[in-house]
Amino acid sequence: MAYTRDEIFNKLSDFVAQQFIVEKDEINMDESLIDQGVIDSLGLIEITTFIEKQFGVTVVEEDMTRENFGSMNKMVDHIFRAVNK
């Protein structure tokens, strides 16, 4: 299923806000969620599983980098590239 970048952003940010008990406007979209204290390592697992289940994007070992998961915008870009391959 194809998603626009905005759709991906909205779904991911809704998930993060609800599951990590945070207001969307509290999140800096260009900074690491870990560095901001929004998630811990369990949170990272939760996000990767959500990405797999929601967007059908399998997160393989090579994808597990700071470049792909280092911020909300980086995650959105990674998902966008993967769903539009």
Next chain:
Amino acid sequence: MTDNIKRCTKCVLSASFPNINFDENGVCNFCRDEMYHTADEDVLDKSKEEIIRRFESGKGKSQYDAVMCYSGGKDSTYTLMLAVEKYGLNVLAFTFDNGFISPVAFENINRVAESLNVDLLTIRPSLKFMKKLIRASSFNPVYTKRTLTRISSNCNSCITMVNILALRMALEKKIPFILAGFTLGQIPLNTIIYKNNYRFFQDSRKPILDKLRKAVGDEIDKYMCIDEPLLDSVTEDPYNVNLLCIEEISEEKILEKIRKTGWTQPEDVDGCSSNCRLNAFNNFIHEQTLGYNPYELELSHLIKNDLLTREEALEKIQDKSETQVNAIIEELNITPDELSSLKEIYKKK
């Protein structure tokens, strides 16, 4: 039973829980499904299917099929029973002795391991180290406030060590599964089964490790790090599986089943624990620091899923023994000044 704390009228989340709000009937946003999903049929069904599929393909290929993080508490005892009796796994039970396990819990551990015919391995760090770690986790902002919505700081330190030690064992012995007795509410919904890639999560653990190293020294690395040569030798990462999350079972039924192995409830622990003498102290520290009990979310999840009544949950939260708390305060030589500093820990940030 009542207490003076303002709580949701349906679950036990209190007014101090982060980002909580109540409607005109006193029902919170967690009960209204607006915050933090702890149950989703679709996710549960998919996790169940994946667990069965992975067990079928992963069984019988190593010395052990699974390493089970076995605390001796009721949930991990029942999970161990499920692993052996329901799923037919060849399990290595692993107990982390933090120096504060109830003697009755140890009797349970030995009795249950014997009755299920599983190998048992215990790791016990020095008491001096453990005391330093408990102090560090109690009086420093080691974990984020969001992590602490479902667990106390001291419990999280122990569980982090348990997880890393179990992962190290799995990697060394090429064991494909790591089991634990977590329930939903204690862990997030999407983490019922996941591939445990140490290096991927290394970055996320760094801020915690840095704070703990500063407080207790490099000895923490023995329990919270895995050596590079071992990581380089990994060909397949193990899966962490939380079997209890896919069972719809009440606490009463769990107790009924585990009692058949000779398991008994220790008397020297609080209402939220069935193995650890530190728990009452950990909850006390959490309440003093953040204003709410660390079991509120887990118990509320159980209430929401009809696995516990609100009255039973309140009873658990209110079953806190001052004697148990004071005994630990004395054992750790904690001063009144230190205790009065707790409210400021997360304000300093």
